[in-house]
Amino acid sequence: MMKKLTWKHLSFVLMLAILVLLPFVNDSRTLIILLTQIFIFGILAMSYDILLGYTGIVSFGHAMFFGIGAYTTAVMLKQVDTTLSIFLLSIVVGMFLAGIVSFVVGLLTLRLKSHFFAMLTLAFSGLFLVVAEKWRSITYGNDGFTFRAPEMFKDRITFYFFVLACLVVVFIALYRFVQSPTGRILIAVRENEQRTKSLGFQTLHYKVIASIIAGTVASLAGSLYALSLRFVNTSVMTMDITLDALLMTIIGGVGTLVGPLLGAAVIEYAQHTLSGMARDYPIFERWIIFFGILYILAVIFFPKGIIGSIRFIISNWRRKLKAKRKTPPALSHEKEGFE
Amino acid sequence: MMNTLLKLHDVHTHIGQYHILQGVNFEAMEGQVSVLLGRNGAGKTTTLKTIMGLTPASQGDVQFQMQSIKKSPTHKVAKLGIGYVPENQGIFSDLTVEENMKVAMRKEDTAAMERQQYVLELFPDLKKFWKKAGGHLSGGQKQMLSMARAFINDSQLILIDEPSKGLAPIVVEKVMEAIVEMKKQTSIVLVEQNFMMASRIGDTYTLIDDGKTVHSGNMKELIQNEELKRKYLGIG
Amino acid sequence: MELIVNLVINGLATGMLIFLLAAGLTLIFGLMDVLNFAHGGLFVWGAYAGIFTYMYTESFLIGIIGALVAGAILGLLTEKFIITPVYGNHIQQILITLGLMLVLQEMIKVVFGPNGVSVKTPSYLAGSWEFGDVIIIKYRLFIIVVGFVIFGIFQYMLKRTKIGLIVRAGVQDKEMAQALGIHIKQVFLYVFMVGATLAALSGMLMAPYSGVIYAEMGMEYAILGFIVVVIGGMGSFSGSLLAAILVGLAGSFMAYYVPVLSLAVNMILMAIVLIFRPQGLFTIGKERST
Numbered sequence: 001m002m003k004k005l006t007w008k009h010l011s012f013v014l015m016l017a018i019l020v021l022l023p024f025v026n027d028s029r030t031l032i033i034l035l036t037q038i039f040i041f042g043i044l045a046m047s048y049d050i051l052l053g054y055t056g057i058v059s060f061g062h063a064m065f066f067g068i069g070a071y072t073t074a075v076m077l078k079q080v081d082t083t084l085s086i087f088l089l090s091i092v093v094g095m096f097l098a099g100i101v102s103f104v105v106g107l108l109t110l111r112l113k114s115h116f117f118a119m120l121t122l123a124f125s126g127l128f129l130v131v132a133e134k135w136r137s138i139t140y141g142n143d144g145f146t147f148r149a150p151e152m153f154k155d156r157i158t159f160y161f162f163v164l165a166c167l168v169v170v171f172i173a174l175y176r177f178v179q180s181p182t183g184r185i186l187i188a189v190r191e192n193e194q195r196t197k198s199l200g201f202q203t204l205h206y207k208v209i210a211s212i213i214a215g216t217v218a219s220l221a222g223s224l225y226a227l228s229l230r231f232v233n234t235s236v237m238t239m240d241i242t243l244d245a246l247l248m249t250i251i252g253g254v255g256t257l258v259g260p261l262l263g264a265a266v267i268e269y270a271q272h273t274l275s276g277m278a279r280d281y282p283i284f285e286r287w288i289i290f291f292g293i294l295y296i297l298a299v300i301f302f303p304k305g306i307i308g309s310i311r312f313i314i315s316n317w318r319r320k321l322k323a324k325r326k327t328p329p330a331l332s333h334e335k336e337g338f339e
Numbered sequence: 340m341m342n343t344l345l346k347l348h349d350v351h352t353h354i355g356q357y358h359i360l361q362g363v364n365f366e367a368m369e370g371q372v373s374v375l376l377g378r379n380g381a382g383k384t385t386t387l388k389t390i391m392g393l394t395p396a397s398q399g400d401v402q403f404q405m406q407s408i409k410k411s412p413t414h415k416v417a418k419l420g421i422g423y424v425p426e427n428q429g430i431f432s433d434l435t436v437e438e439n440m441k442v443a444m445r446k447e448d449t450a451a452m453e454r455q456q457y458v459l460e461l462f463p464d465l466k467k468f469w470k471k472a473g474g475h476l477s478g479g480q481k482q483m484l485s486m487a488r489a490f491i492n493d494s495q496l497i498l499i500d501e502p503s504k505g506l507a508p509i510v511v512e513k514v515m516e517a518i519v520e521m522k523k524q525t526s527i528v529l530v531e532q533n534f535m536m537a538s539r540i541g542d543t544y545t546l547i548d549d550g551k552t553v554h555s556g557n558m559k560e561l562i563q564n565e566e567l568k569r570k571y572l573g574i575g
Numbered sequence: 576m577e578l579i580v581n582l583v584i585n586g587l588a589t590g591m592l593i594f595l596l597a598a599g600l601t602l603i604f605g606l607m608d609v610l611n612f613a614h615g616g617l618f619v620w621g622a623y624a625g626i627f628t629y630m631y632t633e634s635f636l637i638g639i640i641g642a643l644v645a646g647a648i649l650g651l652l653t654e655k656f657i658i659t660p661v662y663g664n665h666i667q668q669i670l671i672t673l674g675l676m677l678v679l680q681e682m683i684k685v686v687f688g689p690n691g692v693s694v695k696t697p698s699y700l701a702g703s704w705e706f707g708d709v710i711i712i713k714y715r716l717f718i719i720v721v722g723f724v725i726f727g728i729f730q731y732m733l734k735r736t737k738i739g740l741i742v743r744a745g746v747q748d749k750e751m752a753q754a755l756g757i758h759i760k761q762v763f764l765y766v767f768m769v770g771a772t773l774a775a776l777s778g779m780l781m782a783p784y785s786g787v788i789y790a791e792m793g794m795e796y797a798i799l800g801f802i803v804v805v806i807g808g809m810g811s812f813s814g815s816l817l818a819a820i821l822v823g824l825a826g827s828f829m830a831y832y833v834p835v836l837s838l839a840v841n842m843i844l845m846a847i848v849l850i851f852r853p854q855g856l857f858t859i860g861k862e863r864s865t
């Protein structure tokens with residue numbers, strides 16, 4: 001057990017070291033921007049995993065929280081001041097707003113069954129999009145607006161480190177959360193809500209907690225995203241954002257936290273290269289098709305995603321080794337897939 | 340010598356990760372009422388569902404008229420001539436009594452019409468509420484409709500799951516009479532908690548406990564065997 | 576007065592198109608317990624296949640047939656390869672049909688080009704009739720008539736034919752239907768194909784109505800379809816007609832009187848229904864099949 005833990009820690013530290021050192025080795029602007037983008041969507045995808053992977057609910061409204069963060073930061077930097085403290089404050093305000101919205105929406109929606117819940121989150125998200133479009137005095141509608149970044153983050157590399165730090169903090173915090181008793185109960189909800197309820201847990205209560213955490217973390221991702229572009233428009237509230245988070249989570253592996261990070265990397269990277277290739281081969285303009293197909297195949301054949309499938313293979317392999325050593329085969333209850 | 344109509348040999352059934360049936364052996368003879376007995380949760384209902392292919396067996400074999408139906412999908416099992424009356428009666432509540440009968444009727448020929456005539460005489464209530472929605476029937480009427488539906492096709496065998504459950508004694512009496520009457524034309528497998536009822540109309544019994552067959556034989560023997568009854572049924 | 580009449584006709588025509596879209600959704604949901612998020616993809620494929628056939632053959636009728644054929648084929652393929660592997664698993668269904676939606680939408684751009692296509696109403700349906708101050712656009716009336724005719728046909732089939740009985744029985748209790756000898760998976764397939772065909776027809780009829788077709792219209796109208804299914808009650812056929820008319824009328828009146836709200840009104844309607852009456856507005860108690 002101890003051995004496994006250190007192995008995990010080691011790879012975590014190693015990965016972190018590479019990412020910290022990377023800008024000193026190769027400070028190519030495109031690479032730094034791409035990695036920053038991956039980190040931001042990694043945070044978003046991890047927050048989505050709390051819902052989909054750990055609690056077993058499909059939300060179509062995740063973009064709403066991302067958008068709240070993005071608009072809060074953009075509006076505050078534009079209307080108030082472009083200092084670092086205002087930026088940090090805007091992150092907090094955004095998370096707070098997202099927390100309130102996710103609390104209210106969660107209370108209203110989480111009692112419903114999966115289909116209805118998905119529909120209702122879609123509706124709420126649609127309402128927020130309409131607000132963003134119509135409240136032109138603040139949001140400038142569809143066209144959006146540009147704003148200036150705080151002095152410190154004009155340097156792409158400083159911003160890179162800031163986002164990386166956010167990513168690490170969020171990862172550790174979410175990791176501890178899913179390992180906590182509350183996180184365990186969420187998994188129980190995913191596996192069998194009825195039984196969890198009959199064990200005396202207020203499952204609605206726990207689902208709302210999951211929704212608040214996912215919402216606030218998504219808002220953080222939105223704030224960072226807005227600053228990375230120094231521009232915001234209604235696209236941050238659209239279904240596309242939710243779909244991105246969904247694709248990343250599924251392809252990386254639901255219920256693993258690391259999976260969505262990996263999914264974010266795969267998708268952002270592929271999007272980057274494929275749209276580059278589109279200049280020569282127009283078929284790649286439609287890169288989303290490849291993801292759509294990949295995603296369908298993943299749902300049918302690898303519902304556990306990349307990380308989940310690897311884990312499954314490893315655990316199978318270990319079990320076989322054990323069986324060879326003639327220890328009685330333990331019944332494995334590992335169930336990483338979702339209902 | 341009577342023929343074996345249905346035979347279950349060492350049947351195992353899994354539902355999700357649960358191993359529900361762990362070796363059920365069971366035979367139903369032609370022209371008889373074969374009763375499955377056992378405590379709540381012993382696996383009687385699952386046995387019926389396994390025969391119907393609703394929860395297919397993972398191991399062992401299910402044979403109907405000497406032919407394996409273990410892998411047959413439910414609708415084919417039904418078409419081979421096995422009728423099913425589930426525990427909750429399975430009435431289509433939005434459909435009228437007439438429509439419930441019509442859905443069940445696979446061939447609308449004169450033979451089916453005759454059988455319909457026959458069951459309507461057996462259960463006059465159904466005729467009375469012919470145009471009433473299934474959901475508005477009483478528990479006893481639902482039970483009768485469900486049995487009538489299973490009988491309307493030329494079924495060689497009808498599986499009936501706890502027909503007495505939740506019914507008033509007088510209605511149970513009626514249902515019993517109907518089963519005795521239906522037995523003249525078809526064979527019956529009956530799951531029943533009510534030992535009084537089971538012992539009165541059953542010809543043979545099979546005792547299931549913890550998903551396994553533990554005993555079987557003639558109903559007359561079981562009625563005398565106080566020890567078996569105490570051990571597996573908690574009576575006597 | 577003529578304003579009201581025009582708004583009503585507008586609302587009814589839109590409502591009928593949404594009804595055709597929602598009818599398939601609601602039947603598929605009621606029978607198979609599958610919420611098909613790819614339904615909009617079938618809708619937009621119907622529109623494109625139909626309109627391109629129409630432009631090629633110069634016959635609107637053949638165009639409609641083209642849309643129906645495309646819908647049926649896509650429905651067949653979708654049911655066999657996308658839906659069947661994930662029966663009974665709601666979350667996987669949501670995810671996989673959403674993925675298919677993406678693919679169908681992007682495939683439109685690959686096959687027919689990324690730009691919208693403008694569509695002309697066939698000459699015999701173009702123009703309008705004038706009754707005093709009231710102007711009735713022929714094509715809108717045509718849509719309304721088609722919608723009611725299809726509703727009538729389906730209502731008859733569901734209530735009076737054996738096939739309809741089987742579908743209604745399957746909606747209520749799949750296990751029991753099978754135990755009575757009904758090959759439910761085959762029924763699923765047919766119902767899915769019929770639903771897909773209706774969606775394709777809706778897309779085809781929508782095309783001259785909106786004057787232009789584009790890949791994203793699938794998702795846009797599918798959301799309206801979902802709203803209608805939710806308001807009408809999932810699995811309720813006549814409920815979805817009433818809900819579709821309600822949504823159509825609300826949209827057309829709001830667009831005239833409170834344009835700011837016209838985008839949001841349906842979402843708000845659905846949210847209210849889901850929160851206070853999740854079984855749908857037009858279902859009585861638990862009855863939700865016909």
